[in-house]
Amino acid sequence: MALIVQKYGGTSVGTLERIQNVAKKVSKFVDEGHQVVVVLSAMSGETNRLTDMAKTMQERPSKREMDMLLTTGEQVTIALLSMALQQSGHDAISYTGWQVPIQTDEVHTKARIDSINAQKIQDQLDLNKVVVVAGFQGVTANGDISTLGRGGSDTTAVALAAALKAEECQIYTDVDGVYTTDPRMVPEARRLETITFDEMLEMASLGAKVLQIRSVEFASKYKVPLRVLSSLKEGGGTLITSEDDQMEKPLISGIAFNRDESKLQVLGVPDKPGVAYAILGPIADANIEIDMIIQNQGQDGTTDFTFTVHRNDRAHALEILNAVSSEVGAREVVYDDTIAKVSLVGVGMRSHVGIASRMFKVLADKDINIQMIATTEIKISVVINESQLETAVKTLHEKFELDQA
Ligand code: ADP
Ligand code: ASP
Ligand code: MG
Numbered sequence: 001m002a003l004i005v006q007k008y009g010g011t012s013v014g015t016l017e018r019i020q021n022v023a024k025k026v027s028k029f030v031d032e033g034h035q036v037v038v039v040l041s042a043m044s045g046e047t048n049r050l051t052d053m054a055k056t057m058q059e060r061p062s063k064r065e066m067d068m069l070l071t072t073g074e075q076v077t078i079a080l081l082s083m084a085l086q087q088s089g090h091d092a093i094s095y096t097g098w099q100v101p102i103q104t105d106e107v108h109t110k111a112r113i114d115s116i117n118a119q120k121i122q123d124q125l126d127l128n129k130v131v132v133v134a135g136f137q138g139v140t141a142n143g144d145i146s147t148l149g150r151g152g153s154d155t156t157a158v159a160l161a162a163a164l165k166a167e168e169c170q171i172y173t174d175v176d177g178v179y180t181t182d183p184r185m186v187p188e189a190r191r192l193e194t195i196t197f198d199e200m201l202e203m204a205s206l207g208a209k210v211l212q213i214r215s216v217e218f219a220s221k222y223k224v225p226l227r228v229l230s231s232l233k234e235g236g237g238t239l240i241t242s243e244d245d246q247m248e249k250p251l252i253s254g255i256a257f258n259r260d261e262s263k264l265q266v267l268g269v270p271d272k273p274g275v276a277y278a279i280l281g282p283i284a285d286a287n288i289e290i291d292m293i294i295q296n297q298g299q300d301g302t303t304d305f306t307f308t309v310h311r312n313d314r315a316h317a318l319e320i321l322n323a324v325s326s327e328v329g330a331r332e333v334v335y336d337d338t339i340a341k342v343s344l345v346g347v348g349m350r351s352h353v354g355i356a357s358r359m360f361k362v363l364a365d366k367d368i369n370i371q372m373i374a375t376t377e378i379k380i381s382v383v384i385n386e387s388q389l390e391t392a393v394k395t396l397h398e399k400f401e402l403d404q405a
Contacts (some may be wrong), residue, residue, distance in 0.1 A: 001033045001034055001035065002034050002035070002166075002167035002168070003034070003035040003036075003037070003125065003164055003165070003166045003167055004029060004034050004035070004036050004037070004166055004167055004168055004169075004170060005036075005037045005038075005039065005157050005158075005160050005161040005164065005166045005168075005169045005170070006025075006026065006029070006036060006037070006038050006039070006157075006169075006170045006172060007038075007039040007040070007041075007135060007153055007154060007156070007157035007169070007170070007171045007172065008022050008038065008039075008040055008041065008172045008173075008231055009041045009044075009153065009171070009172065009173045009174065009231075010041040010042060010043060010044035010045070010046070010047075011044045011173070011174040011231075012041075012172055012173065012174065012231035012232070013040055013041060013042075013043055013044075013077045013080075013081070014043050014044040014045070015043070016080070018231075019077065019080050019081050019084055020084050021231070021232075022038075022040075022081060022084075022172075022231065023081060023084035023085045023087075023088055023090075024088070025172075025231065026038055026081075026085060026090075026130060027085065027088050027090050030090055030130060035125045036130050036131075037121060037125070037130075037131045037132075037133060037160055037161075037164065037166070038081065038130060038131070038132045038133070039132075039133050039134075039135045039153055039156050039157040039160060040074060040077040040078050040081060040132065040133075040134065040135055040153065041073075041074065041077065041135050041136065041153040042070075042073025042074050042076065042077055042136075043073065043076070043077060046073040046076075047070055047073050047150070050069050050070050050072065050073060051066075051070070053069070054066055054069055063108035063109045064108050064144060066108065066109055066147075067108050067109060067111075067137075067144070067145050067146050067147045068145055070136075070147055071096070071097070071134065071136070071137040071145050071147060074096070074134035074135055074136055074137060074153070075096055075134055077134075078094035078095070078096070078132045078133065078134045079094050081094070081132050082094040082130075082132050085130055085132075090130055091127070091128060091129045091130065092129055092130040092131070092132055093124055093129050093130075093131060093132070094131075094132040094133070094134070095120070095121070095131065095132070095133050095134065096134045096137060097133075097134055097136075097137035097138040097139055097145070097146075097156070098137075098138070098139035098143075098145060099120075100116060100117065100118075100120060100121065100133060101116075101117060101138070101139050102116050102137070102138035102139065102156065102159070102160075103115045103116065103117075103138060103139060103140075103141070104138035104139065104140055104146045104148070105140065105146075106140045106141070106142070106144075106146070107146075108144070108146055108147070109147055109149065110147075110148070110149040111138055111140070111146035111147060111148055111149075112148070112214075113138060113148070113155070113159050113218075116159055116160065116163040118160065118163040118164050121133070121160070121164065122164065133156065133160060134156075135152065135153025135154075135156040135157065136148050136151075136152035136153045136155075136156060137152075137156070138156075148212075148214070149212070149214070150212075151209060151211075151212035152212055152214070153212075154171055154211050154212040154214075154215035155212050155214040155215040155218060157169055157171065157215065158215040158216075158218045158219045158222075158224050158226060159218055161219075161224045161226075162218060162219075162222035162224050166224070167225070168225045168226075168227060169219065169224050169225065169226050169227070170227050170229055170237075171211065171215075171226065171227065171228045171229070172229050172230065172231035173210065173228060173229075173230065173231065174230070174231070174232070175210065175228075175230060176191060176229060176230035176233050176235050176237060177191040177192065177228050177229065177230070177235070177236075177237040177238035178191070178192050178195050178200065178203070178208075178210055178211075178228050178238040178240075178254075179191050179192065179254070180192065180253070180254045180255065180397065180402040180403070181208075181254055181255040181256070181257075181393055181397055181402070182208065182257070185257075185390060185393055185394070186393060186394055186397050188397065188398070188403040189397065189402070189403070190402060190403055190404075190405065191238060192238050192253065192254070193236070193238065193239070194238065194239045194240070194241045195238060195239075195240055195241070195253055195254070196240070196241055196242065196243045196253075196347055197216060197219065197220035197240055197241070197242060197243075198220075198243065198347060198378060199253045199254070199345050199346065199347055199378065200216045200240050201213065201216045201217065201220065202256070202343070202345045202376075202378060202379045203253075203254050203256045203345050204216050204256075206256035206257070206258065206341065206343040206345065206379065206381060207256045207257050207258030207260070207341065207343070208254070208256045210228060211226075211228065216240070219240060220242075223242075225239070225240075226239070226240040227239050227240070228240070243347060249346075249347050249348040250346060250348050251346050251348035251349060251352055251355065251400075252344050252345065252346035252348065252349065252355070252400050252402060253345055253346045253347070253348075254344075254345050254346070254402070255342065255343065255344055255345070255393055255396055255397055255400075255402065256342075256343045256345060257340060257341060257342045257343065257389060257392075257393055258340065258341050259339075259340045259386055259389065260310055260311055261291060261308040261309065261310060261311060261339060261340075261341060261383075262308065262309060262310075262311045262314035262317075262335055262336065262337045262339065263306060263307070263308050263335060263336045263339045263371065263372070263383065264306070264307055264308070264309065264314070264317055264318065264321060264333070264334075264335045265304060265305065265306045265307075265333065265334050265335070266279055266304070266305040266321055266324075266325055266328075266330045266332075266333050267304045267330065267331050267332050267333070267334065268298075268302045268304065268330055268331025268332065269302055269303050269304070269305065269325075269328050269329070269330045269331075270301065270302055270328070270329050271297060271298075271301055271302055271303040275303065275328055276295060276305070278324060278327065278328050279305055279321070279324055279325075279328060279330075280293070280305075280307070282320050282323075282324055283309070283317055283320055283321075286316060286317075286320055288309050288310075288313045288316060288317050288320075289309065289310065289313070290307050290308070290309055291307070291308045291309065291310075291341075292306075292307060292308045292341075292372050292374045292381070292383065293305070293306070293307040294306045294307070294372055302331070306372060308339070308341070308372070308383065311337060314335060314337060318333065318335055321333045338385060338386045338387070339371065339383050339384070339385065339386055340383070340384055340385070340386040340388075340389040340392075341381055341382070341383050341384075342381065342382055342384060342389065342392050342393060342396065343379050343380065343381040343382075344359055344379060344380050344396065344400070345378060345379045346378060346379075347378050349377070349378055349379070349380075350377050350378060355380060356373075356375060356380050358399075358400075359380055359382070359396065360382075362395055362396055362399045362400075363382070363384070363392060363395075363396075365395075366388070366391055366392070366395050368384050368385075368388045368391065368392055369384065369385065370382045370383070370384060371383045371384060371385075
């Protein structure tokens with residue numbers, strides 16, 4: 001008998017029939033004698049629908065009220081699943097985040113979990129009940145409802161698995177594991193049996209939305225065995241492992257991409273100590289996260305800054321830069337909303353040279369211009385024009401032979 005935490009995403013609970021299907025899956029584990037905690041998302045599309053409603057009411061909706069609104073989606077699915085389980089003769093009880101309680105900080109819409117008191121859940125498990133917990137939500141020290149950021153149900157599941165010292169945390173979704181790249185873009189993408197935490201973390205932070213970044217951080221930190229599986233298809237899915245457990249280390253494990261960023265450039269800045277701070281300080285003060293940054297020094301005593309931010313933050317960032325640019329005497333500020341970032345990820349890269357140049361050649365052969373480059377030990381990212389994204393991903397996938405085991 002094991003304690004298992006299972007998380008089902010939006011598509012997996014997208015209709016009443018699918019919720020009944022989840023009840024069947026959960027029942028199977030219970031009937032085998034396992035204790036099961038289920039974490040659910042809202043029905044697919046629901047969180048977006050609620051977000052649109054909020055925007056109708058208020059231009060920039062209050063973040064506290066946003067959390068109040070968005071958490072209703074998960075309250076619906078947990079109650080319905082508990083009913084379906086009860087209908088099939090399995091005792092079940094649902095809890096929202098504050099009922100557990102899952103204590104978070106005060107940062108509404110992207111709160112971090114501070115602590116979880118798992119006693120109530122454990123007590124209910126000991127009474128042979130299935131405990132169904134609302135994903136993505138928690139409660140602040142003030143008693144306000146908070147959310148963990150989009151995709152946050154993954155993090156709820158992993159955090160509960162850590163708090164309960166569960167045997168495994170299973171993330172059920174609409175694909176049957178983690179693939180070499182998004183199988184919706186590249187049908188030849190191959191499912192990975194295992195991927196390391198480091199690689200998964202890079203993949204998630206570079207755009208592979210199959211797991212929320214924080215859930216991977218959490219699982220790695222608390223050593224929670226984490227598996228991604230399909231809610232509709234049988235199979236072992238993908239196990240996220242520590243590197244030591246991996247026998248062979250493929251050079252490249254996967255390709256991640258995102259189209260969520262914009263590029264901003266401050267050009268012709270008189271070069272002197274302090275200009276980077278003068279330009280980027282106000283951006284950070286406005287809580288705008290900067291992803292890639294490049295500064296290049298010209299021969300004429302000026303320097304150019306290029307960086308990327310989330311596309312939702314571009315307008316705000318531009319406003320700030322326009323104000324700052326006259327202070328630092330910059331020539332002009334420009335932006336581009338039509339960029340995309342493509343990244344190769346793999347721990348095997350550490351011990352190999354020449355991956356970057358191979359990547360650049362593949363892109364050059366397809367006439368794809370590289371605008372920015374960033375590397376770490378286990379990834380190479382490039383910014384290109386969005387219109388060439390699909391070609392870039394498909395060609396890199398083929399040329400690096402990721403479709404072959
Ligand atoms: P859920 O609603 O279950 O949380 P998500 O939509 O958040 O599901 O995540 C699953 C989706 O992640 C898949 O449908 C797939 O399109 C996407 N995805 C992106 N990159 C990958 C990848 N490398 N492997 C698997 N899925 C990926
Ligand atoms: N329902 C939330 C979202 O759509 C949380 C989740 O699904 O993980 O982002
Ligand atoms: Mg998700």
